[in-house]
Amino acid sequence: EVIRLVESDLGKVQMSGTALLLLDEQENGRRALIVLAASNQGLENTVNRLLELIPLNASYALADCLLQDELALCPTNIPDEEVEAELKSGGTPAEETEEETETDGGADISDLNATLQGSISLGETVEAVLAPEESHAWTFSDGPALIDITVEGGDDLDAILEIYDPDNQLLTSSDSSFSGGVEQLLGVDIPDDQTYTIVVRDFFNDGGDYTLTVSESTGVGEAGTQVFVFVDDDGVPLSSGFTSVDEILGLLPENFDVTVWTASVDGPLQEGMLLDYDLVIWDSGDYQNAEGFFDEDTAVILSYLDAGGDIFITGSAPTLFGDADLAPISDLEVAGEDPVLISGLNVGDIIQLDQTYDAILTDLLGEDTEENSTGFFLRGPASEGSGNVAGISFIEQVPSGEQRSIILMVPFAALPADIQTIMMNNFLTWFGLISG
Template sequence: DLGNVQMAGTALLLLTERDGRRSVIVLAASGQGLENVLYRLIDLIPLNADYALSDCLLQGNLALCPTQIAAEPVEAVLDTSTDTSPPPDSGGELPLPSGETTDQGEIGLGETKTAVLQTGEQHSWVYNQGPGFIDIVVESADFDAVLEILDPSGQTLDYSDRGFAGDGEQLTGVEIPDADDYTILISAYGDGSGSYTLTVSEGEPQTGAQIDTILVYGDDNGEPLAGGSTSVDQLAVLLGTSYQVTTWLASQDGSLTAEALAGQDLLIWDSGDYRQTDGLADPSVEAIFQYLDGGGHLVVMGASPPLFGTSDLAPLADVELVGDDPLLTNGFTPGEVIALTQTIDAIASDMLEPSANEHLFLQRGPSSGQPGGTVALAAVDELNGTHSVFLLLPFFALPETVQPLLLENVMGWLKGGF
C-alpha cells in the first residue's frame, strides 16, 4: 500500500503480464509529464531497467516516478461517476479478439488444415507430437493473421504478427520439449475474417535470427551535432550484395510506417549525427514498436538515437574493443583501440550497462570523454525473441577499413550469436 498519491509531479507506472506478454499502464497529471515518463520505458527493447527506475518508489509491479516538472498542472480528470456503461466508439482501431477460442481439434506433424475464421473469433489447434522442433505457417488471402503458440500451462512460447492481409505469418524452429498438448492460436487483426490454411512441419533449432530483408531507416530529423549526415548509403552498399535492402530517409520519405516495415527481417535505425529532443513523439516510433512487438529485429546506431532522449553528451574520439563474444569480436584484437575519423559529441549514458543476455563489445576509448562508457551492446529479449544491437556513434565515423568487418560481425551475431 503506497497510500494516497499526489499526482502533480508524479506519474504512476503499472506493469502487468498475461500469457507471457507485458503491458505497461502509465498515468500522469499532464501531457508533458506523460511524455517525460515515457522516456523511462525505452527498456521495452533491452536497456537498463534499474537505471530507468533509479529515482522511483517501487512496490511489486507498481512504480511512482517523478515527472521532472515543477508545479505541474493537473490536466487529467478523474471520473468518479458510477456509470459502468462503456464509452461510445471513438472510431479508432478495431480491437483484437477477446481471447475466447473455438476448438478446431488436433494438427499433426506434416499436416495442413483449412478452416474459416469468423469476425471476432479465435481458433485453437492442439499439437502433441513432440519432442522436436517445428515450423508453423498460417496463410490467408482474406485477413491479417495473428499466430501464437502456447505451452501446456497456457504461457506464450512464440508469437508473430508482422505482416498484413495476404502476407501470412510463420514461426520457425519452435522447440516442443515433450508430447503434451501445445495450443496454436489463430486470430485476425481488427474485424478480419475468412479462410486460412495452417501447416505444421519439421523445423530446425533457431540459434539466431533469419535475415533476408533489411530496411535501413535514415532518421535525419532534429539538429545535427556535426555536419548533418546519416550512413544510409554506406550501409546499403555494404549489405546490398548479401541481402535485399530497402532504404527510407525521413527528410524525403516522411515518417516510417508499419506498412514499410511489413515483411522486413531487420530494421537498422540510423540517426547519424542528428539529435532530437522529442524523438518519442515521432509517429515512426509507434511503427517501430509495433514491428518489434511482432518479433522484428533491430540495430540502432547514431550519435544521439531518439530512444535516449536528451541524455548527456561527451566527446567521442576513439572506441576500444571489449568482451569475448567470438562473433562480435571476430577479426579484431582484444583491447584494440580504433580512432574515429572525427571527434563527435555522442551519448555517454549508463542506460546500456550490460546484464543477462547482453554483450558489450565496444566502449569509449582513452582519448574520449568518459572513457570506458558503453558504445556498442548486443542484446536478446527472451520474451518476444527480439535481437537488438545498439551502436552509440555514427557509423560513418568509423574508418572505412573497419566498417565492413564490424557490420559483418553484427550481422553474424544477429543470425547465429548468443
C-alpha cells in the first residue's frame, strides 16, 4: 500500500484524511482562504466546517488542526479517505516567465501575428493544421542557401506564404492560388546562417491542413538561359493595337538573357538567328497577319521548331493561324489534367479577361487532336464558342529530341495580373527553365 504524505515544518502528515488550509493576505487588504483536500468529500466537509464554526468560534473550529503562521492542517473526518487529487510539492518554485515568442537567435516574432511551430531544415517537409484565425511561423537557419519554399494547402485552405529576414522585414510573399492550390517562393536567396521566418496564413482565416517544404533551388532561372521575345506588331490591329511585351518582360527572371525583337522597328527575322535560344516567345498582341504560314517571319520560326526549339505563342490571332475566323471572348475556363500548366488553379475556375476581345475560334481539341497535346484553357461560358480551346500545349518528337510548344489564343496582357504571374511561372516550369 502506498501512503501519500504532505511534508512540512509541521511534520509528515498523511494526505488521506487531511485538508490543507492556507490564508492568503492580498495586496488590496482582503484575505483569501485556500483549501486543498485529497477528495471531493474531504474538501466539502472541511469547507462546511469552516463556514459553520468560524463565525461562531474560530478557535474551536481549528482546535484539532496543526497551525503555523498562515498554514493549517485539519482532519477531514473521513476514515480511509481515497486520494482523488495528489498534492506534489518540494524544491524551489519556478520563476514565472513570459511566453517565448523569439525565434532561435532571431527577433521577436510577436509582431508577425503568427504562432511559432518550430524549425524547418533544408530538404525537409512538415505537415500541420491551421486553426481558424491562426497563422503559423517556422524558422529556417540552414543558410547560406538558395531555396524554394512550397506550401500545398488542403481543400479548404487558401494559403498565403511569406518569408521574413532576421529583423522581421518581409522579403517576399506569394498569394496567387485558390483553395487547395500550391503557393511557391522560388529562388529565395538566404545569404547567411541567421534565423529567417516562414509564415503560412489562410486568406479567409478559416484554417485547414497544409504541407510545407523547403528545398534547394536551382534558381528562379539558370543564369545564361537565353530567351528571344519576338514582338510581332506589323499586322492589322483588331482593336487598339497593342502587345504584351511589357507584361512578359516584367515576369521573366532577372538572370535570364533576354533579347527583344520588334517587327515594326527591327524588321523581319533572319534565318538561323533563333537557333541558340532556349525559348522563343512570339507575341502578336491584338494584331492579325493574314499571310500566316507564308509570312517570312513564320518560316524562320518553323525552322527553329524543326531544330527542336521551344516556343510560347500568345495573341488574339497568332500569325500561324493566318486569317482564321474570329469570335468575341471575355473569359476563360481552366481545363485539362497537366499538374504543371494549371498549378495554382482548379479545373473549372473561370478567369475574367480585362475586356472582350475578337480572337480566333478554333477546334484544336476535336477528334483529330493528337495525344501529345493538352488543352489548359477553354473559352469561358460568357464567350462565343464556349468550350472551344483557348490555351493548348504540344510535345513533339523531333530528330534532336523533344520540342515543346504552348499557344495562348488571347493576349497574355488580357489575363488578370495574378493569373499572369501564375501562368508565366507554370509555363517556364513546363519548359524546364525554372524549378517548380
